[in-house]
Amino acid sequence: MKISVIKIGGNVIDFPEKLDEFLGQFAKFPGHKILVHGGGIMASRFGESLGVMPEMVDGRRITDKDTLDVVTMVYAGLINKNIVAKLQARHVNGIGMSGADGNIIRSKKRPVKGIDYGYVGNIEEVDTDLIKHLLNGGLVPVLNAITHDRKGQLLNTNADSIASALATSLAKDHEVKLYFCFNKSGVLIDEKNESSIIPRINEDIYAELKQENVIHSGMIPKLDNAFAALHKGVHHVWIGKAENLLLSTKGKLSGTIIESHKYDLF
C-alpha cells in the first residue's frame, strides 16, 4: 500500500478560503491519504475569550489544565469536525481522530527539565493497525494534535511530530510519502524570493548548503526532522505551500523534495 501523510497548520486552518481551497486539492489527491492538522490562532482566540491567557516561558507555550481544555475543544472539536464535514461534502470519507481514539498515539507528559510545559505529550507509541484498517476500507483519517497517555490524561502534542511518527510507523510495511505544508514555497536559495526553490535535497546537498550558509536557521530543524523520517524508512518528504500540493503529484516544481537517494550534483 502507498500512503501519503499530509500535514497542515495555522497558515491554512486560520483562513476559511485557504482551507476550502486546500481541501479541494486534498480531495483530488490520489491514493491512500491521511490528513494531520494543528491548531493555529483559533485556540488562542477562544482561550482569550474564555479568560485563558496563553502563558509563555522562554517563548514556549505552557499547556495548563484550562489551556488543554481549550485546545481539546478547538483542535478535536471545532477544527477536526468541520474539516471532516467539508471532506464529506466532497465525497471524501473522512474520519476524524485524536491519538486517544482507538489508542492510535500514546504519549507521555513531557518530563520537567527546568520548564514544566504542562499537559504536553512526547509521542511514545503509534498503533497503525486501525489506520491501515480504515485506509483499506476507503476511509481518510483526519488526525488532530491531541494524544493521550493511556492513563486517562489527554495531552497537547506537536502536529509535525504526529505526522512524522505516523509516517515512520506506517513506513515499516508501506511506501509512505510525507508532506509538510507551511508558509514558504519550499527550501529557498534566497529567502526573499519564493521562486528560488531548491527542488531536491539529499544529505550530501544538505551538508553543502549548510556549509555555504544557504539554508537559514529556521529551516534546519525542519530538514533535520525530514532526514530523521527518511532514516526511519519514509520514501520522501515534501515541504511547500498547501496551494501547490496537487502540483507536487504531477512531477512539477512545487516545493522541495527531501530524499535519501544519492546522486551527483552535476
Add this chain to the structure above:
Amino acid sequence: MKISVIKIGGNVIDFPEKLDEFLGQFAKFPGHKILVHGGGIMASRFGESLGVMPEMVDGRRITDKDTLDVVTMVYAGLINKNIVAKLQARHVNGIGMSGADGNIIRSKKRPVKGIDYGYVGNIEEVDTDLIKHLLNGGLVPVLNAITHDRKGQLLNTNADSIASALATSLAKDHEVKLYFCFNKSGVLIDEKNESSIIPRINEDIYAELKQENVIHSGMIPKLDNAFAALHKGVHHVWIGKAENLLLSTKGKLSGTIIESHKYDLF
C-alpha cells in the same frame, strides 16, 4: 452479533465522579457496545463564558452559528475525547465519533415551521457498516450529538434520537438492546418513590397505565420513543439510572424494561 447501545446525558456527564463511576460500569458491560452521549450544562457554561447566550424560543434552545461552534467544541471535543481517554485507561478501546466521521449519520437541517431552530439536525440516514466493522475489530464507538448534512454543514442533534436511530439501523441484522440512562430509577408507580419501579412494560400494560394515569406526562414521549424502537426491531429498551446499568445485565431489578413481548398481567 449482539449489540448494546447505551445513552447517557447531562445527569452523568456534568458530574466528574458520576461519569467515572459510570465509565467503570460501562467498561465491565459485557459484549459489543456503543456509547452515545449528549452535552449537559457544560456547553451552556462555556457558551456563556464566550458571550454566546442560550437563545430560547417557546422553551426550546435555538442553535445559531456561535452556539453550533460551542456545542461542536464541547460535545465532539472536550466531552468526547475525555470519555475516550478515560475508557482507554480502563483498557476499553474507545473511538470517538460524530455523525460526520465516516458519514455515519446524515441529517437535515430542521425545516422552519414557525420557529427556526437554527443548526439543528433531523436524522435522515444511518450507515452502520463502519460501526459494525469497528465492533468486529473490538473497538467501542463513542458517539456525540453532532451530525452533518453531507453538504459541509455540521448540525446539533438530539442524543436520544441518535441512540434510537443507531439501534434501529443495527437491529436490521443484529440483536440490539437500547439503554437510556436518565435521572429516575425507571418508570415509577409513584413518582416520588424511586423504589416503586415498574420492572417490565409492554404495549398492553402501557395502555392500562396510561388509562389509570399512573404514567406522568414527562414519561410518555420517552415510552413512545421506546415502543417506536421496538417496532423497528430493537430487542428491548431499558430505562433507569446510570449507576444501575450493570445490575440490569444480571437480571436484577434495576430499571424498567420496555418490550414487545406479550404476556398476561396475572
